[in-house]
Amino acid sequence: MLSCHPTIDILTEYAAGSLPLAHSLGVSVHLDQCPHCRDQVRRLNNIGAELFSEHSAEVRPDHMASLKSKVMASLVNHEETQAAVDDNTAFQHIPRSLRRWIPQGFNDLNWMPLTPSFKLATLSNESGGAQIALSRVKPGARLPNHTHTGNEITVVLKGAFSDDEGLYREGDFICRDHNHKHQPRVTKDAECICLIILDSPIEFTGWFTRLLNPIMRYFHPNSAAT
Template sequence: MLSCHPTLDTLTDYSAGALPLAHALAVSVHLDQCTQCREQVRRLNMVGAELFATHSETTSQEHMAKLKDNVMAAIANSQAQAESPEEREGFMHIPQSLRRFIPKGFNGLNWIHLTPSFKLATLCNEMGGAQIALSRVKPGARLPSHRHTGNEITVVLKGAFSDEDGLYREGDFICRDHHDKHQPRVTKDAECICLIVLDSPIEFTGCLTRLLNPIMRHFHPSNALNGG
């Protein structure tokens, strides 16, 4: 059973279509793996549909059309699509919501090695906004100690890792902010692959790994706002 989920406020914003695209993608990936949150979103969609049906006639047609589009989009995103056994095998550990970003599987991505055991692949950047990427860490490896300079969402796709706050398994949805500093460690039984959404780049705090910080800043889309 999953231990980490989006907050009710996050799921409500997702249902209403009010989340930034990168954050909405992370929620969709979690929903692909979490029956509990899918049911919660289904209920929120029903409430939204009821509000739409009973809304005052004085509401502008433009607002009503936007509300309807948001509700229908959330419903569509929360419904899993049928797939063949061959498709399931080829995309093992890749949730439905991510497959258009990873058409050739994990090994087909352009991975950047940051340490001998830790590599990163960027999937998409929102101009001046969040970075959507995958992290891939070898079994039993410890990530470099780092702190967060902004909000980060992590969704575990494969394997498991732990830090000072607990153990996280496939499907878990973990949120961090600028108060957090930690050193995750992957369990010894399998490599760990995670989806990460970074509103701003992380900063490594080790004596040697600090040399990687300019790389992290260079590849983050917020760098464009600073003329980098």
């Protein structure tokens, strides 16, 4: 049973298509693993469909037919692509929304070691936008103390970790902002891999780990944070 979910405001923006793309990816990865939030989004989509139908009479029939044809073609292409990736065992334990980003599985990513127990693999560095990455931490390890210079979304993909606010398991969706300072610790039974979406770089606050801050800023695409 998941304990951490996106807020209703985030789900509403996601359903409306107004959430930034990087944040939408985080929500999609959570939805892959959370029936409760999928139901919430379905309800929000139904409300949107009702509002749309109220104005559909103003739309020309030929435009509606063209729109319907494009949507149906898109759905068919998606189903064919999804059937192909579902047959690939390299995607085992990777949520569907991430499989295009991780074509050969976790182990074949370009992992950058930051400490003896903590690695980072960047998936996307869109210029001026959010950083999309994976973190990989050894069993029982504690991440360095850090704070956030902007919003951070974390979705647990494998294993579990805890901090002062709780325990987070596979599928949990956690939001942090600049007011949060914490030191996550991975449970001892397994390594922990998380999807992280950073609007701005994290700031390590320890005496020695502060030396990593220039590296985190260097690899973050948001030029305003560098």
